[in-house]
Amino acid sequence: MPAPQSAHHNVVVIGGGNAGLSVAGRLRRYGVSDVTVIEPRENHLYQPMFSHIAGGTAAPGMAVRRQASVIPRGVGWIRDRVETIAPDTNTVMLESGARVTNGQLVVCPGIQKNxxxxxxxxxxxxxxxxxxxxxxxxxxxxxxxxxxxxxxxxxxxxxxxxxxxxxxxxxxxxxxxxxxxxxxxxxxxxxxxxxxxxxxxxxxxxxxxxxxxxxxxxxxxxxxxxxxxxxxxxxxxxxxxxxxxxxxxxxxxxxxxxxxxxxxxxQSAPDWIASTGLAAEAGNDGNDGNDGDATGFVDVDPLTLRHPRYPNVWSLGDAAATTNSKSGGALRQQTLVLAKNLAAALAGKPLPERYNGYSVCPFTVSRSSVVFAEFDDRYQPKPTIPFWRGLAKERRLTWVADRYVLPWVYWNLILKGRA
CATH class of the missing domain: 3.50.50.60 (FAD/NAD(P)-binding domain)
Structure with a gap:
């Protein structure tokens, strides 16, 4: 049996979900070369559609696409599972036995359901x-x-x-x-x-x-x-x-x-993060808006999304110890901030962007209406349209956005790093 292959990439992204693919797509758009995603799953899932499936307003197939079909153009894909990370040597160890070294590392494997x-x-x-x-x-x-x-x-x-x-x-x-x-x-x-x-x-x-x-x-x-x-x-x-x-x-x-x-x-941080030295410790104020405990999630500066001890390590999404409520909608700001900051770091420039704690939760309160909650990490209103605070009220318009517009945007723009 041949020995597992090793490789080196300029940027390695752990996780091929919303966070990983959208940030990889943005990095390529910003001119960063040799970006590779590590993701073991064959299919990519759009989790916000699960609620519509469970509620009878969408078919199961609307939440699934082949992973190969959604990898952003110019981004590599290693289909394998991460066992652990050695940040001191810039090495990612995979389940197959292969080792991948990196210049920059983005850790976004999602959350663990227990x-x-x-x-x-x-x-x-x-x-x-x-x-x-x-x-x-x-x-x-x-x-x-x-x-x-x-x-x-x-x-x-x-x-x-x-x-x-x-x-x-x-x-x-x-x-x-x-x-x-x-x-x-x-x-x-x-x-x-x-x-x-x-x-x-x-x-x-x-x-x-x-x-x-x-x-x-x-x-x-x-x-x-x-x-x-x-x-x-x-x-x-x-x-x-x-x-x-x-x-x-x-x-x-x-x-x-x-x-x-x-x-x-x-739910919790993936178990394997604890052994990497990247995890936030007890007492860190990072949280998801629920209990104020970020223990086990990847430690990051909640503004820049950079690791405080390893400057070439970054994290976003559900696995990051940020101060916002965890949601797919939070990634809209996080991917932009992280990609621009990482690109600036590669160029030896100051980090230009700050994450504002934005998150969003559309509540489907009937089969034709949604209550649209947009908020920051202090649960203060953070509407996309600043002058329209009434967008949070139950509306048919936000149902159309949640059920039809956002899924199209997700598959066609977000995963390509364009939204």
Missing amino acids: WNAVPGLADAMATPQGVSNYELEYAPKAWQVLSSTRSGTVVFTQPAGPATCAGAAQKPMYLACDYWREQGVLADIRVVLVVSSPTLFGMPMIDRELERKVAEYGIEVQYSSELVEVDAQAKTLVIAGVGAYSGSGGVSRRSLSYDVLHAVPP
Whole structure:
């Protein structure tokens, strides 16, 4: 068997998702040569579409394209999995045994979904009653189950701690409730939402819109709570108070029977980052807007997206210990900032750009309307159109943008580094 090959590239990007491909595309547009992406998956997934699939407003195929078809022109692709990084020697070790050395390194492997962190949750997902919009394999099943439900208790959970677009946990719930109302069965279904925070989102203007929809659908909200245990065979679950909000330290426990469980798993930085020396340590104020803990995520200056100890290492997206709420929408600013700063560093120039903490979460609150939340890392409004703060209100216009315009922009512009 031949020995694994080694290679050197000017810029190595770890992760071929939204963050990795869009920043690689931008770097090529800015004249940076020899940019290579390391990504093991054969298919590229557009995760914002998962909520529409789970809610019955999109087909599964709309979220998938072949990875080879979306690699930006002029960017290389190594189809392999990263085992670890040795930043002192500028070396990336791959699962195949190959080693890739780099001039500049961009670390953006995404976030890790920990289905086994809640006892019984993985088992529940294997039953007909367990669904989710956070994995493509579960999203079509979600709509099959939700659309056939005519009575009983349906529980939707949103995890505590860091999560990618945490508010997306609520989207299939609103889509299902609107469908059940159209079918005349909503009154026969008990809908329970478990959220880890004391409000539905954290911005008063958004909370008011969501609270209005919750009241309209008759949804029962368990605030400052999280899913801590599931018994799939008995179809029961346990929720507990979240200590950071309730002061209960997670001691207060309540049991609930369910007919359908739509769950979002706890999430964390990929385990392998801890061994690299790149991770943020406890006490770092970087966070995703949920719990203020960036431990394990890649340490970066939240303004420049450069590593504070390794000047040729950069990070963005869900794996970075930035101060913003983690979302695909946050990458719109992050990719521009990182690409321009990295290009300037290669030219020996001062870093010209600063990330402003922007993030976005479109809440699909009905089958034809969206509440569009744009905000910074302090959860202050950060509208794309500065003079139109009313864009956050429930609107048909933002539904069209979320369901039709943004997916087209993603596949045709964002992944090419053009938006």
